[in-house]
Amino acid sequence: MRFLESIRAIPKLPKRLERLEELAYNFWWTWNPSAEAVFKKMDIDLWYEQKRSPVKLLRRISQKKLNELAKDDDFLELYDSVLKNFDDYIKSEDTWMRRNYPDKTENTIAYFCAEYGIHESFPIYSGGLGVLAGDHLKTASDMGFNLVAVGLLYRNGYFSQLLDKNGWQQNIYQTYDFEDLPVKEVNDEDGEEIIVTVQFPERKVYAKVWRAEIGRVPLYLLDTDIDKNKQDDRKITKQLYGGDRETRIMQEIVLGIGGVRALRMLGYNPSVWHMNEGHAAFLAIERIREYMIGKNLDFKSAIEATRSSNVFTTHTPVPAGNDVFDPILIDKYFSEFWVSLGMTRRDFMELGSEKAKSGYEHFSMTVLALRLSAFANGVSLLHGKVSRKMWNHIFPDLPEIEVPIDHITNGVHFWTWLNRDLYALFNKYFPENWEEKITDPEIWENVDKIPNEALWSVHCKLKQRLRKFSQGRLKRQRERLGETVEELAEVKNILPENVLTIGFARRFATYKRATLVLKDIDRLKKMLTDPEKPVQFIYSGKAHPADDPGKELIKRLYEISRLPEFKNRIVFVENYDTNIARHMVSGVDVWLNTPRRPHEASGTSGEKAGMNGVLNFSVLDGWWVEGYNGSNGWAIGDNRDYDDKELQDRIDSVSIYNSLENEIIPTYYKRNENGIPESWVEKMKNSIKSVGKRFNTHRMLVEYAEKLYFKTIETANYVKTNNYDKARKLAEWKERLQANWKNIRIKPNKIAPSLEESIKVGTKLRLTANVYLGELKPEEVRVEIFLAIFGEDGKMNEYKIYPMKLQKNDVQNEYIYSGEFTIEQEGRIAYTLRVVPNDDYLPFRKYFSMAKWVN
Template sequence: MHIRTSKSHIIRGGGGHMKPVRVFAVTPALPPALEPLRSIALNLRWAWTPEAVELFRRLDRDLWEETYHNPVKLLGSVSQARLQEAARDPAFLAHVARAAEDLRASLNAGDTWYARSYAGAGPNIAYFSAEFGITECLSIFAGGLGMLAGDHLKSASDLGLPLRGVGLLYQQGYFRQYLNQSGWQEERYENNDFYNFPVSPCRDSAGAPLTVAVPMAGHEVLAQVWKAQVGRVPLYLLDTNFAGNERSEDRDITDQLYGGDLEMRLRQEILLGIGGYRALTAAGEDVHVFHMNEGHSAFLALEHARALMRRHGLSFAEARSLASAGLIFTTHTPVEAGHDYFPSDLMHRYFAAYAHEMGVSWDEFMGLGRKNPSDHGERFCMTVLALRMAAASNGVSRLHGEVSRKMWAPLWPALPEDEAPIGHVTNGVHFQSWLSLEMNQLYDRYLGPKWREEPGDCDVWKVAERIPGEELWRTHERRRQRLIAYSRKRLQEQLKRRGAPPSDIAAAEEALDSEALTIGFARRFATYKRATLLLKDPDRLARIVNDEKRPVQFIFAGKAHPRDAEGKEFIRRIVATARRPEFRRRIVFLEDYDIAVTRTMVQGCDVWLNNPLRPLEASGTSGMKAAANACLNLSTLDGWWDEAYRAGIGWAIGDRRSYDDPNYQDQLE
């Protein structure tokens, strides 16, 4: 047996909950023949490599599920007897060898898209984001922003881009969802054990844990730097919950993703932007281009300018101009309330000394984050800071680009609204993370290897017409059957947790029909996404789902923000509807929406439903994941679907008109 010690005492957080700061981990010793499993587990490329996932599942299928698909925790929990048994199994050892060689070959491959296109001469890029959704066991994400960021890193690895990710390592991450007896969402926060995560502490030249100091309202906060390896791409993650910080409020900075009050949000964004920039420097990364994924990390623009001032003896104006050339900003939010604003007094407490160090007056500093720099009563906006500092800014779909130009046009009063310098780059997805194994095999058979190497090449997909319809349908039906089985099992687990009577638990085995048209809806339960739109006419809905010749069923999943009572009410209404006799076998809600739920649903649904209120969906990507699995989209013409929709490849709800009366809009759609 091995005993691993990290720092090990318990510190009580400011919120009163107990958080581990040091952990003693007793783990089985891997037999030498299984040692490659360790390196496979610590590189998150396994998350989009089916053979690697199957390797860990094969080691212990039950434990794989119990550990939330975490191979590091699996290896630390599996019995020594099982490890010895696997080490004597020639077939298992051959599987280990294949997976290890596949990882080695992928990391050492020189013939990448980037190498062919740029001969390795392009700049190193850092990608900053408040959340990253890479795999379900690494709980540092909440929704679409994190999913996109995770897919960015995976795609960069596949392409060979010289990218580094920067984020925060949250002690509790985002919440686990469960529903009470009435169908109301409750939240449960679980402490993350980083030493059982696929992450490793970075170390300095002396072998000590790497830390950086970040200014925080008159004192310095220390952040420990961790690294998750995402294929070829390193993801640096900052953590303040360790004994180097004496104040509980400092240790709590990385407590929860999007948790706490406005001041906590400011502290997290200082840590992400300024601390993240310093972490890259401390880790020896030579970065030339910085990409801010949403405004949370915009303080990195100021830190970049400050570093250039010190390095080259520049004024702030000179450094700002030089820094701008290497700054890119992506905005994701088409709603004013979704952007971060901080009052002047709070900003002064945290940035007065920082502004003075850069030789900038307080009014000039605050003006960087104000739409109107002369309005001293205006709050400091992170999006405005990013737009003012970055050389290039973009929305995440064509329509969102238009919305963003209109929203932020006051920053450029001399320009016509449609010439505001905000472009668009429509979001995409990392195919391998969302495709079923069966669809992978089908594409390999009929499209050849190019669909993996250049998935953006339209000519590759023209060949898809060669796939026989019968074979495609059989493949899809198998995935639907697995989705139904998965949903039934999950429903039974939900009912058991709530203490439901045995009759209800048994009845869950009869929920859904593996032959019925299955429509999926899985996303954040923000009210503008209108999850309850189809409940407007329950009598008509009952006739549709219970049609004997053409039965239809709906599978819902999603989380509401903990403080969003309206979103929680949407969930409660869906659950209440699902309990009615006429809907009991036709509508289900799956608790605890996560990457695994999304993956299973997009792989097995026949139709993907999306009905946001136009133009409030900046892009949306779940429909892309569904389409990759031969699932048809049914959506309002918003976000990416506004660009992708063509008659014959899916359906549009309504048209491109918007009405002032939301109830009238709901009735039309």
């Protein structure tokens, strides 16, 4: 039989329910339980069958059911209530931004990222970076930021993980029908699709623009899988982090250059451009082009205009996480670019060039982003320090402590990750409207009002929910592998709620050391099989498709989990996603994190667990360095780094076993007459309080606004003065400084008493120096005393700057300066002299990262 056409018939929403589509296409529902309840109540079986996707639900529900719901009073009452809440939220003028910075509400912030983890039904994320980006957008919406986001729409998304019978990860890619995703085509005023054009070698590549709604924040996603493109180019946005290095550079060109062009076509003129990781750094290249063509700026002036409004966040100290490209690829994809603008190859390459340890030069996206940003940050206090050390070579004039990379510690979106049963419990004991004050430390003191029995009861309920959920996943996993009836029956014995349960769920990169707990297998076995105080572990996570060592870790855990002596005491749940994450971060007792310090930039899964009363048991790395206070969990190892990896593994594994045997297990099983582990519950309360008040994205966005975004707006306004005349002058002055910098000589001619000798606090030291400036004038520079303060470990952990004053012009461009400082604290200190550019002529002090020191 030959059919003329195949079509899908979808149900038509009754007029009474026509706004269901609006709700389904806005991710606001993901952090509003009553909105989710609307979809769940429509057809609960279909809801779970369609993996909690409102769009797929509406496209597959029966017409008969819709007609019935349109007359169901109970359903309509819920529906109307949710619509009112939704409308109030979208239209509300009472936001953090309007209350605190009404003059900044019109300034648009453009946020670029390669992945967004908003919900498991929208699989364009792989891990922590994407989930953090999703939380960033949700919080920007909550707080009223004028933010617009840009990313890529992947036809195959990220892979689904299946384990074979040996525990080896299989990478399964699905082809998604975009009609089943909560995105809509973006059209122009004439109803035509908006298509972005990007020049590639000897051809043009076209990208269609889609839009997703995250509350009040629009997310625009570019898609090259369209008919206008050649077959190979259609594959550019096929897979997240898929393909080879050439695929990666093509994706990042579409994201960065195509993303800027998409925003321009949509009428946006952002005040701030935020590159969330180096994948998006080519946006700065496109903006340089814009300034050169649109504002008639020369290359170096265009750099100053561009960087003045750029912000960059680096997310990993692991080299593999910082994209680099062979110069051959840069030549292939950008030679036409620089030629068309009258630039030289050297001009372009210097923006991102970096020498590897091998001596080979490559083009680094992180270096490109750092050189073309006004402000940069790491994602925790420790990661900021690690980043300053890691990238010190990009700022060779500055000591590590002065490298212009700040830190803003990651948080998590409270309303996405706080379990709803706990939220209901908080509502009973917290003051009215407490939700609007989650960054107020006093609000969290109300946790102490919750009776221990009530908190423990909710926690046990969540453990039961995790058990049921995991058993369902494991049963399907084993059915797929064709296991025996007896093996399937064993699933019902997995994860009993009365056993101390430890969770480990994250990306399976080798530095995260997922198998560290197996170091002494006999000692572990003794704990797991203790008849009175047993322990059980639940694992979940994916390795990168090309990361075979990471896959080996999963295989090792799976093999151990199937041994008779560990059966039902170690389980691995495949295909980790945000749904599994929500169940685990609220349903285990302990959250285990074992990265090799200092490679964990942040580790937000621990924050999610902590705010749900799950106790963190972690290496002092990432956020836990700031979060651990001695009463809200446990630390693994000590607060230092090791060059010997094997030694570090041995020390940390012993710390794990000791803490489990001597503290964690006894505390968990110590119960009062009502079966409540009171000491444990007190720790749970301390965890909720300490994590809830600090490690949320509302606090994080306040810091991004006040430390980065608003300062960037001021910097950009400064640079664009008089139609970017200031940018031209900055570029000219920088060139003049660079040409004369090597000629500066500093000759101290009066030295203070040696600090190798003892000197009393309160002593005033006076210094003078002859400074030769060559062709530079005294008003162009500052001469400073740089005082370094060292810790017991011999590392500089603080510094102070004291200005020196020009006393007189000596001879032939040599000037005499003098200055003084007072010894204000005891300890090891050292001082020196330097010349820096005069920041009176800069938007802020470190805008030019230049310093000339005493030879």
